[in-house]
Amino acid sequence: MAHEAPRNARHCAELLGAGPSIEELVRPLAKLGEKLARTLPAGLGRLTGGEEPVVRIGIPAEGTLDGIAGQERALAAHSLMGLGPKRLPLLATFEAAPVLRLLDRAFGGKGAVPEPLPSAFPLSAELLLARIEEAIATALSAGLGGDAAHMVRPLRRDTSLGQLAPFAPAEPLLQIVLEVEEPGAQPWSLALAFPLSTLAAALVVPRRQRRATRAAPRPAPDGEPFASLPLEVTAVLVDMSLPFSRISALRPGDVLPVTVARSVPIRVDGRTIAAGTVGEVEDRVAVQIQNAF
Structure with a gap:
């Protein structure tokens, strides 16, 4: 008699708890x-x-x-x-x-x-x-x-x-x-x-530790008092490092070759919140959001 190949066990989420x-x-x-x-x-x-x-x-x-x-x-x-x-x-x-x-x-x-x-x-x-x-x-x-x-x-x-x-x-x-x-x-x-x-x-x-640290519901970011709060958003097209000797030798007319990364980070207060690609809208440089937290 032929034997069926063993299969990996499958456990229901109700018994094990849903994963993250x-x-x-x-x-x-x-x-x-x-x-x-x-x-x-x-x-x-x-x-x-x-x-x-x-x-x-x-x-x-x-x-x-x-x-x-x-x-x-x-x-x-x-x-x-x-x-x-x-x-x-x-x-x-x-x-x-x-x-x-x-x-x-x-x-x-x-x-x-x-x-x-x-x-x-x-x-x-x-x-x-x-x-x-x-x-x-x-x-x-x-x-x-x-x-x-x-x-x-x-x-x-x-x-x-x-x-x-x-x-x-x-x-x-x-x-x-x-x-x-x-x-x-x-x-x-x-x-x-x-x-x-x-x-x-x-x-x-562990999930129970995360549940224990959850605070009371916070106000929605699209409602007051946060909705009208102005924030400076920065799209970092080029972020490069140069040795001090090169920087100290810079003169008017020098050319620094740069490469725009495939994924342009969008930052608020130094923290990356999204990423996108560089494009153009109505003759203006624009960034199309591809991923966001």
Whole structure:
């Protein structure tokens, strides 16, 4: 008699309690991103032997594995990583062009990318990817506390999400994009995707603690006394760092090359509340909101 393959157990929310919602996980993930922006540059700087890059973190966005696969247009590497002893999954995605550009620089080049892109990564690129994965895993582990329960380790890598199968295609995810800016080099980015179950285990305090700290209902922001309160809103198109020697040598007529990030942060009182893309409305520069807390 043939035996049916075992299925994963499914427990109802009434018995276990509902897990945290996407809205509850956005802010903790954004805080983790801020930690990555501080700790990841040291690891990435060792890859090329140059100055430490500046890492900027976008606002977390909802998605699914199917959505990530649908956005692919060229060669990319997908790295499955495991969190803690249970190896809770998370996914890092690297486009081929930035990896090959870094590889060329690591061998003394200027960051050239072959045209057309190859159909697979060469062995030297695979070795570089392994070093990038280790840098990301180390930074994530430190950002999550650095203990054994929150240690992140690379597990396996593939150019096909279907072959890698890190989690269910329609499972809800939160994605965050890391923009990396290096002196004298073209900016590049990588993306991290976390299933909600992984984030809940790594970032969220127990729900009963959250309920115990809830205060009485607050006035709505679109009602008085807050509705008419003026606030200064800033859209940061360019945020760059220069060494003091370069700043002190600036003269009228000098040109500073800048790159507008894909995701423009919208800030109030120094805190990022939304992100958007630069566009134009009636001959005026405008920012279209893509994500907001």
